[in-house]
Amino acid sequence: MSRFQQIKRIAGWAIVGIFSLLIITFIVITGPAWWSKWVTYPKLEKERAALWAKYKSPEKLIEQTDYQGVLHAHSYWSHDSRGVIKEILPAAQQAELDFIFLSDHIRNKLDSFPRGYHGNYDGVIIEAGTESKNIMVTPMQEEVLDWNQDESQLIKDVVANGGMVTYVHSEEPHNWADPNYQTMEIYNIHTDLLDEESILPFMINMAVNKKDYRHWAYRELYDEQSAILAHWDSLNQTRQIVGIAAVDAHNNQSFRARHTDNGMVEWVGPNAKTLEITEPGWKEKLLLSEPDVTGWKFKWEVDTYFHSFNYVNTHVFSDTLSNTAIKDNIVAGHAYISFESLAEAQGFQFVAQDDRGEVNAIMGDSVAIDSATMLRAVSPLPVRFELFQDGMMIDQIGDQYTYQYQPVSAGNYRVVARIKLDRGWVSWIMTNPIYIY
Ligand SMILES: [Zn+2]
Incomplete structure (x- = not known):
């Protein structure tokens, strides 16, 4: 065998080796996601259908109506979301929500209300609120809040004026002794995400399963929040703190593209950050198609509004569906939380x-x-x-x-x-x- 043939043979084997290694790596990394797609999720889907078939309308013990909704959601008003009503509302309707309490990030230290979305949108109540420094305030009226002032004073004023104040991200440090806080997140999807060792398996699983089983892929995040629940119980020993669920919806873990007014294409990446604004080229020709309701011509999304809204709800018993009535009954604790993607909790x-x-x-x-x-x-x-x-x-x-x-x-x-x-x-x-x- 000539020297050239020898080199050719070695090179051939090297290529085969590299390819095999790549295939093995691919199988090892994505294997669990395919197993979920073909084995685990179809089985869960069957079990859930069998469970739903056991539905029996319970005897009515509570006079008031059970209204279900979400707290802690973000819209375009937040720096890290592009969410607009055209996509928020259909998602809310699909998830059968009666109300959404927003918690947009502050833009300036002077925070004016109402702003963003506020009111009754085709039967879905939307209330404006702010998330800052792990506090969610819902003033419930026209107001300018000054975040430069002492926080405890700000909270006190909001409550005195008929608003609501919530401990958000309960895993973080808070002034737990402040008597003006009325409610606390006993579950937050983002909090639950933090204890994952690595986000990579979640994202790979999402990529493989988001088309048919996104709700189960989402549920992979779920862990019992034992420490937070224990803390909640201990706080309730001295004063009432209402437990609520937070979806922390942003609809922002995605890659999206759309045309700007001047014919350029804006690419938007995770956390709603602009990646580039570019002249349409081969990439845009290849990837962009018909626009959705908000003009996106390319979308690769993980945390859609619907899947966040359908993950966990807060159910509130109230005589009427209005912003004030829902707020009053949340503060009164006439509420429970439910993981709705598992099953509808009404009743x-x-x-x-x-x-x-x-x-x-x-x-x-x-x-x-x-x-x-x-x-x-x-x-x-x-x-x-x-x-x-x-x-x-x-x-x-x-x-x-x-x-x-x-x-x-x-x-x-x-x-x-x-x-x-x-x-x-x-x-x-x-x-x-x-x-x-
Ligand atoms: Zn948030």
């Missing part, structure tokens, strides 16, 4: 009843031990009910539509309802406490 209720069976307290209410003869919960799907008293689980019972418990001592009682999925009991609903004194 779930948790109450206290007197000795004649009359409801005398719902979630968020206080009632004397002498009048609270029975605690009752009803669910539209069979669940494992867990009852917590002052943060300790004191009772649980599996696969039931209804639950009752005779309280014998004062305390804060709240319910966690879990559905059976993937051979485990997955947390689906968490109520606010009924305060028995």
Whole structure:
């Protein structure tokens, strides 16, 4: 064999080796995502359908209507979102939301309200709010807030003027002793994201599964927020803090492109940052197609509004659907949170009843031990009910539509309802406490 032939043979083997290595690496990295696509998610889809088939409309214990919505969402008013009503509203309607409480980032230290979206949009209530320094304020009126001033004073004024103040990103440090905060995020999608070791497997899984199983791919983020829940329970020992769910929706983990007014193309990357504004070239010819409702001609999106809005909801019991009524009932704690992509929670209720069976307290209410003869919960799907008293689980019972418990001592009682999925009991609903004194 000539020297040339030898080199050719070695080069040939080297190429085969490199290709094999690349294929193996591809399989190792994306394998779990394909396994999810072909095995895990179809199985989950079947299990979820079987669970939904067990739906039974529960007895109505609470007079008020259950309105479901999301808190902590961002729009174009925030520096890191381009979200406009044309895409927010259809997503809200698809997710069957009644309300959205926005939490846009501040633009200037003087923060004027209302701004951005505010009002009733085809039946969906949108309330303007601000997220700054891990505080969410919802002033509920025309107002200019001065973020230069002392925060505790700002919060105090917002509450005194009929607004709402929430601890957001509960994993972060806060002034937990400030009595003016009314509510706290007991679940936030972004908080849950932080404990992932690496975001890469999530993104690969999204890339493979976002077309058919984005809701399950999203759920890969989910972890029980035990520390936050324990903290919430401990705060409730001294004053009422209402638990709410936060979607922290931005619709901004994406690559998108659209034409600007002067015929250029703007490419937008993660966190709604402009990557480049360029003359249309071969890349644009290849990738851009018909515009969507907001003009995007190219989209590769992860966290669409719908999938954030459908991930976790806060359900609020209220006589009417108006901005003020929803706010008042959130502050009163007449609320529970639910992981809606698992199953629709409408119908779930948790109450206290007197000795004649009359409801005398719902979630968020206080009632004397002498009048609270029975605690009752009803669910539209069979669940494992867990009852917590002052943060300790004191009772649980599996696969039931209804639950009752005779309280014998004062305390804060709240319910966690879990559905059976993937051979485990997955947390689906968490109520606010009924305060028995
Ligand atoms: Zn946010």
